Amino acid sequence: MNTQIIKIDEENIDMEMIRKAGEIIRLGGLVAFPTETVYGLGGDALNADSSRKIYAAKGRPSDNPLIVHIANLEALFSIARTIPAVTFKLAERYWPGPLTMIFEKTDKVPSQTTGGLETVAVRMPSDRIARALIEASGGYIAAPSTNRSGRPSPTVAKYVIEDLDGRVDMIIDGGEARLGLESTIVDLTGEKPVILRPGYITKEMLEEILGSVEMDRTAFEENTSQPPKAPGMKYRHYAPRGNLTIVEGELEQVRNFINRELRNSEDQGSRTGVIATDETAGSYRASSIKSVGRRKDEVQIARRLFRILREFDDEGIEVIYSESFEGRGVGQAVMNRLLKAAGHQVIHLEKGSNSE
Numbered sequence: 312m313n314t315q316i317i318k319i320d321e322e323n324i325d326m327e328m329i330r331k332a333g334e335i336i337r338l339g340g341l342v343a344f345p346t347e348t349v350y351g352l353g354g355d356a357l358n359a360d361s362s363r364k365i366y367a368a369k370g371r372p373s374d375n376p377l378i379v380h381i382a383n384l385e386a387l388f389s390i391a392r393t394i395p396a397v398t399f400k401l402a403e404r405y406w407p408g409p410l411t412m413i414f415e416k417t418d419k420v421p422s423q424t425t426g427g428l429e430t431v432a433v434r435m436p437s438d439r440i441a442r443a444l445i446e447a448s449g450g451y452i453a454a455p456s457t458n459r460s461g462r463p464s465p466t467v468a469k470y471v472i473e474d475l476d477g478r479v480d481m482i483i484d485g486g487e488a489r490l491g492l493e494s495t496i497v498d499l500t501g502e503k504p505v506i507l508r509p510g511y512i513t514k515e516m517l518e519e520i521l522g523s524v525e526m527d528r529t530a531f532e533e534n535t536s537q538p539p540k541a542p543g544m545k546y547r548h549y550a551p552r553g554n555l556t557i558v559e560g561e562l563e564q565v566r567n568f569i570n571r572e573l574r575n576s577e578d579q580g581s582r583t584g585v586i587a588t589d590e591t592a593g594s595y596r597a598s599s600i601k602s603v604g605r606r607k608d609e610v611q612i613a614r615r616l617f618r619i620l621r622e623f624d625d626e627g628i629e630v631i632y633s634e635s636f637e638g639r640g641v642g643q644a645v646m647n648r649l650l651k652a653a654g655h656q657v658i659h660l661e662k663g664s665n666s667e
Contacts (some may be wrong), residue, residue, distance in 0.1 A: 314476050316468075318484045321345075321439045328483075329440070333447025335480045336361070341368060343457045343471050344444050345485030346436040348409050348493050348510075349464040349617065350471045351380065351454030352479065353444065356390075359421035362453055368478045371460040376426035377453040378411050378494075379433050382445040390431055390451065392417045395499050400520050407437035409494040410512045424453050434494055440485045456493060463549045463620040463652065466491045470621050491614035492644055497524070506530065509644040511613070530647050549652040551620040553584065553628045557653050559635040560660025566594045568660055569632045573597050576630040584623045586633035588612075599626050609641035616648060 317332075319325055332342045339361050342353045352368060354361030356379040366373045379390060384402055387394065391414035398412060416431035425431050436442060445452050456464035459474045468484035475482065495510030497517060505525045506514060517524045556572075558565045573583045573596060583597040592602040601619045604611035623631055633653070636645050650657070 312477050312480070314472075314479055315481045316472060316476075316484065317481065319440055321485055324440060324443055326443065329443045329447050332444055332481055332483060333449070336444075336448035336452060339364070340480035341365060341478075342444065342448075343475055343479055343482040344441055344454075345438055345468075345483060345488060346380075346441045346454075347438045347489045348436070349466050349488050349491065350457040350468070351436075351441070351452075352457045352475065353380070353448070353452040353454040355449065356380075356424050356451040356453035357419060357421065357449075359423040362421065362423040365453060365455065368475060369455065369458070369460045371455065373423070374426045375455075376428060376430075376432055377424050377455050378496075379420065379424065379431055380441065380445055380452045380454050381433060381435050381450060382442045383450075384435070386450050387414075387433060390417055390420050391415065391433065393500075397504070397521055398499065401497075401517075402435070404520060405512055405516075406435040407442065408435070408512070409437075409490055409492075409510055410434065411494045411496040411508075413496065413498040413500055413507070415500055430498075430500055432496060438485070438489075440483065444483070458549075461550050463551060463617045463624075464493060465621070466614075466618050489614075491617055492641075492648065495644070497521075498527075509647050511610070511641055511644065513640050513643065515640065526643075530643075531650060549617065549620065549648050550654065551628070551631060551652065552624050553582075553631045555620075555631040555633060555649075555653040555656065557633050557635055557649055557657045558660065559657060561662060562591065562634070564660045564662075565634055566591060568658070569634075570595060572632060573630075581629045582627055584626070584628035584631040586616075586619060586631065588634065591634065597632075599623060599628055606636070609637065609645060612636060613641050613645050616645060620652060 354365045393415045411434040413432050457471045458464045465471045466488040495512040496508040498505045504521045507527045584599040585595045585597045588606040603615045
């Protein structure tokens with residue numbers, strides 16, 4: 312397949328190119344496009360064949376649900392069978408934006424889009440290119456992230472092209488994603504709202520509107536045999552090619568432990584990498600040391616994480632160690648993605664233990 316690659320400026324959208332991209336989706340093709348979170352791989356959400364093509368292009372298991380992207384609230388009524396009253400409070404605050412809500416689906420949404428489930432995940436992105444494309448394509452785009460299945464989600468077009476050139480009809484380069492982390496997913500189909508995937512819209516933010524909100528246990532635990540209700544719940548995700556290990560403990564112990572392991576790996580001829588912060592990056596000795604930003608700036612950490620994982624791949628890094636980060640607020644989303652990327656490979660250092 313010959314993939315057309317085009318550039319569109321969000322501040323000066325070429326509507327003729329958007330119409331061409333929309334026509335591709337209307338006819339059953341696939342278009343990769345930017346959103347404010349990460350790049351999405353778009354197909355017609357109401358066309359079962361389009362959803363099959365998305366799974367094939369990504370190498371994605373077909374029981375892993377796709378998120379349906381809409382451009383206006385009215386579109387929700389055609390695809391959601393039951394819409395709780397709290398939906399409109401959430402939409403007023405966080406749509407358009409990085410929040411996905413799960414509803415019972417109507418028959419209009421094929422099971423191929425929902426991974427065989429009777430529920431549908433829905434999001435309204437804030438990126439102007441994404442919204443224009445949704446409208447031009449008929450109003451409903453199924454769009455998982457554009458990474459090949461299991462790899463870090465692309466936040467710039469370079470990595471979309473790397474993964475999908477020759478596998479999709481068009482790639483729209485809209486610059487770097489502003490947020491760099493996928494949307495929060497909240498399930499509204501049960502007695503109590505449940506966060507299935509943490510993101511920029513935090514548990515505390517949701518509780519301001521919903522009251523008590525639960526966190527699904529699989530967000531921070533090993534994968535289970537249960538069918539996933541949302542993207543990223545069941546399978547290893549976001550993984551770099553190198554072996555990633557997270558180290559938890561007091562910072563001084565973590566630095567000592569990682570440096571010792573780096574020396575061992577370098578002695579064995581491996582190229583090594585470290586995910587650190589501005590405060591600690593100078594403490595390590597590795598082939599590649601990357602800072603995600605200041606330790607207290609969780610938003611900056613989230614924005615840089617996926618790009619750093621991709622850059623390690625570019626550099627041929629084989630062994631990667633990462634510091635652990637604060638597990639509250641947006642930090643929950645960071646740790647969720649890191650744990651998935653590391654395959655839950657975590658070393659816990661006991662307080663006061665000898666890590667030299």
